[in-house]
Amino acid sequence: MSERNVEIAVIGAGIVGIACAYYLAKGRPSSRIVVIDPRAPMSLTSAASGENYRNWWPHPVMMAFTDYSIDLLEEISREYDDRIHMSRRGYALATREAKPDQLLKELQTGYGEGARRIRVHGAASSSTYIPPVSANWRDAPEGVDVLQSRALIRHHFPTFDQEVSTILHIRRAGDISGQQLGSLMLEQIRAAGGSLASARVKEIVKQHDGFVVTARGPDGEEKIRAGIVVNAAGPYIADIARMLGETLPVENIFHQKIAFIDNLGAVDRRMPFSIDLDGQAIDWTDPERQLIAEDPATAWLARQMPGGIHCRPEGGDLGKWIKLGWAYNRTPSEPRDDLPTDPNFPDIVLRGASRLNPRLKQYYGRLPRQITHYGGYYTMTKENWPLIGPMKTKHAYVAGAMSGFGTMAACATGALCAGWVLGKRLPEFAESLSLWRYDDEILLRRLRESASTGVL
Ligand SMILES: Cc1cc2nc3c(=O)[nH]c(=O)nc-3n(C[C@H](O)[C@H](O)[C@H](O)COP(=O)(O)OP(=O)(O)OC[C@H]3O[C@@H](n4cnc5c(N)ncnc54)[C@H](O)[C@@H]3O)c2cc1C
Numbered sequence: 166m167s168e169r170n171v172e173i174a175v176i177g178a179g180i181v182g183i184a185c186a187y188y189l190a191k192g193r194p195s196s197r198i199v200v201i202d203p204r205a206p207m208s209l210t211s212a213a214s215g216e217n218y219r220n221w222w223p224h225p226v227m228m229a230f231t232d233y234s235i236d237l238l239e240e241i242s243r244e245y246d247d248r249i250h251m252s253r254r255g256y257a258l259a260t261r262e263a264k265p266d267q268l269l270k271e272l273q274t275g276y277g278e279g280a281r282r283i284r285v286h287g288a289a290s291s292s293t294y295i296p297p298v299s300a301n302w303r304d305a306p307e308g309v310d311v312l313q314s315r316a317l318i319r320h321h322f323p324t325f326d327q328e329v330s331t332i333l334h335i336r337r338a339g340d341i342s343g344q345q346l347g348s349l350m351l352e353q354i355r356a357a358g359g360s361l362a363s364a365r366v367k368e369i370v371k372q373h374d375g376f377v378v379t380a381r382g383p384d385g386e387e388k389i390r391a392g393i394v395v396n397a398a399g400p401y402i403a404d405i406a407r408m409l410g411e412t413l414p415v416e417n418i419f420h421q422k423i424a425f426i427d428n429l430g431a432v433d434r435r436m437p438f439s440i441d442l443d444g445q446a447i448d449w450t451d452p453e454r455q456l457i458a459e460d461p462a463t464a465w466l467a468r469q470m471p472g473g474i475h476c477r478p479e480g481g482d483l484g485k486w487i488k489l490g491w492a493y494n495r496t497p498s499e500p501r502d503d504l505p506t507d508p509n510f511p512d513i514v515l516r517g518a519s520r521l522n523p524r525l526k527q528y529y530g531r532l533p534r535q536i537t538h539y540g541g542y543y544t545m546t547k548e549n550w551p552l553i554g555p556m557k558t559k560h561a562y563v564a565g566a567m568s569g570f571g572t573m574a575a576c577a578t579g580a581l582c583a584g585w586v587l588g589k590r591l592p593e594f595a596e597s598l599s600l601w602r603y604d605d606e607i608l609l610r611r612l613r614e615s616a617s618t619g620v621l
Pocket of ligand 1 (some may be wrong): 176177178179180181182201202203204205206207208209210211212213214215216217218364365366367397398399400401420421424490539540541542543564565566567568569570571572574616
């Protein structure tokens, strides 16, 4: 059995583990860091990400957290000549409600002191709304535009469902290449002397000055002695915690996406990431609906479905791909390596997305053969906030529960985790995002009572 000594062992080479190692290497350049994972880096949940980012959240803590992460992404975009392909056409959240009071209240709460950045546009003629012409993040405005005139909406979003009465256009939002972000961070980790170990962690034994981590790889077992352990195992963070005798308040919920070439030009290449906030009954024909409703396994698809279905162009203005997703599953499950993708999902998501984007109906029954259908687990706490910071075991840290926001939040997560490990000054919100928040009953009660957790 081989052995090695390191200062820090990061378990998991998804975007979160890699970002932790990157900011640890930046914060203490001489430290010996190993990132342990049996899989190729970025190949599990991180490979399924839609790679979208936003600073829209129903709570100011999550907004401050993602704003911090977007600051760091912009820094990386500047430093590496936009290798991460950061775009910023925003998120267009559409509803047929003319006065979505709850939504607007959440917007005010989320933006807190930044609420003055919320611009409401009524009549089309006098509007100062700036449409998302450029994809360059440097050109995009701040804040949020609330479009409440049907004429204005029709003018700027002519392909949307004509019944849409309000659009919230979140301007600090867009997409990045998460894979490029991961690979440039890995290059920097290696340049700073860090390494990757291709092995699965099987056991962690606590010793007075650190840990002995037993990991199994292609060449057999290895013992890695580490002063500090960072648990960034994505859907398996609770398993790693159990090796330390701890439980984490997380569950895994499987979600899917599809991508295909939009040969019929149904989606405008300059469309922001568009989200239909309204629930809906899927657009089946009457005979289809009857068949679906009769089978107990599919009957749920004939009932009212939740909102949050989304669609966006992928691959830039000259690309042809589009991506569709719908996080409607609410049932937790044990994570498995053979992902439980549902062969009906492409048809379900296509019909759902066609409500906001009726031009997608052209693909009913004729989705291109070259379609990518993939999925992964949202590893979540009940309140949909992440877990970043010390575990109960001394010198052990967790960076996980990244739900549907791990790509956008990776940089802030890595920087916060490195801050905790290296004893640096942390932003005010850091404690609320750590396990310490479970000692704050008032905060927890408030979070559990709030109408929305910001899941998309
Ligand atoms: C369908 C879908 C769409 C999404 N869209 C977005 C989006 O648009 N924007 C966004 O910001 N986020 C999005 N997300 C969320 C984002 O993808 C995740 O939050 C993020 O990838 C989590 O990264 P991670 O590193 O924690 O986990 P992972 O990428 O799963 O990495 C964890 C790693 O730990 C390793 N591991 C596990 N157990 C062990 C062990 N015992 N020993 C060693 N290694 C171990 C695994 O092999 C894996 O490589 C989406 C997620 C899904 C599923």
